[in-house]
Amino acid sequence: EAQVTQNPRYLITVTGKKLTVTCSQNMNHEYMSWYRQDPGLGLRQIYYSMNVEVTDKGDVPEGYKVSRKEKRNFPLILESPSPNQTSLYFCASSSLPGQGADTQYFGPGTRLTVL
Amino acid sequence: GQNIDQPTEMTATEGAIVQINCTYQTSGFNGLFWYQQHAGEAPTFLSYNVLDGLEEKGRFSSFLSRSKGYSYLLLKELQMKDSASYLCAVMDSNYQLIWGAGTKLIIKP
Numbered sequence: 001e002a003q004v005t006q007n008p009r010y011l012i013t014v015t016g017k018k019l020t021v022t023c024s025q026n027m028n029h030e031y032m033s034w035y036r037q038d039p040g041l042g043l044r045q046i047y048y049s050m051n052v053e054v055t056d057k058g059d060v061p062e063g064y065k066v067s068r069k070e071k072r073n074f075p076l077i078l079e080s081p082s083p084n085q086t087s088l089y090f091c092a093s094s095s096l097p098g099q100g101a102d103t104q105y106f107g108p109g110t111r112l113t114v115l
Numbered sequence: 116g117q118n119i120d121q122p123t124e125m126t127a128t129e130g131a132i133v134q135i136n137c138t139y140q141t142s143g144f145n146g147l148f149w150y151q152q153h154a155g156e157a158p159t160f161l162s163y164n165v166l167d168g169l170e171e172k173g174r175f176s177s178f179l180s181r182s183k184g185y186s187y188l189l190l191k192e193l194q195m196k197d198s199a200s201y202l203c204a205v206m207d208s209n210y211q212l213i214w215g216a217g218t219k220l221i222i223k224p
Contacts, residue, residue: 033212042216043158043202050210058211090157104148104212106157 002027006091006107013081014115021076021110023091030096032074033058033104034066036087043090049074050096081114088112117141119215121203126221127193135188135201135218143208149177149188150202152217158202161188190220198222 004025013019025032033048035058045058047066055066063085065077074093078085091107118140127133139147146165150158162170164179164186176189188201200217207213 031210035214040216043204043214045212045214048211056209056211059213103160103163104150104158106159109157 002105004091004093004105004107006089006110008110009108010111012113012115015082016080019078019081019112021078021089021091021112023074023076023107024072025074025091025093025105026072027093027105028071029093029105030071032068032091032093034064034074034076035090035092036060036085037090037109038087046076046089081112083114086112086114117207117213119203119205119213121201121215121218123216124219124221126223127190129193129195129222129224131193132189132191133193133220135190135203135220137186137188137203137215139184139186139203139205139213139215141205141207141213144181145206145208145210147177147179147186148202148204148206148212149175149186150204152200152202154199161201193222195222195224 007022030051034046035043037043044060049055049068089110092104094104121137149161152158162177169178174191179186200219202217203215204212
């Protein structure tokens, strides 16, 4: 089954404690993204990646890091989380834009609370 | 700056037709997407427009006018399960996706 998986689904942590949210896709997609979704603001892109070892900043990259060492995995790293990073996070993947199948497949989401 | 505008909330009646508009200003254009999102769930893909005109897919249709920076999503024969948020997104020249805040659609019996 084609899918994007994220872990953990729910996380409560404290300010300053480094954390990683994993994302993995099994569709051999080149394009992967991380979003955060906050009430009234919609989806905002944090980082995106067009292929292995290629990452770019989205709209709200501050306080986040990503890596793309393998095609299937795109982890999101919060080196020193702060309460303003409390949000619902989605990972998504698709084939490269303009190559036919541009549907973004979303993971189930990770609800993060930083105390 | 880049901007996507869509109405915050709309109400419609079961069995009716509703049109959700989206206007955009972006740095370049590589396609416009519509997604449906039920509360607490991940968005799911509805449509993709890169050329002007109407794309029809069952009860849902999407229209694009690149010269006007305008799109709409048309939902026909509304069902209660169509109650959800509808998200408009544009891919810019850097292949970054810019998202609108979403339109919450409320369907009444």
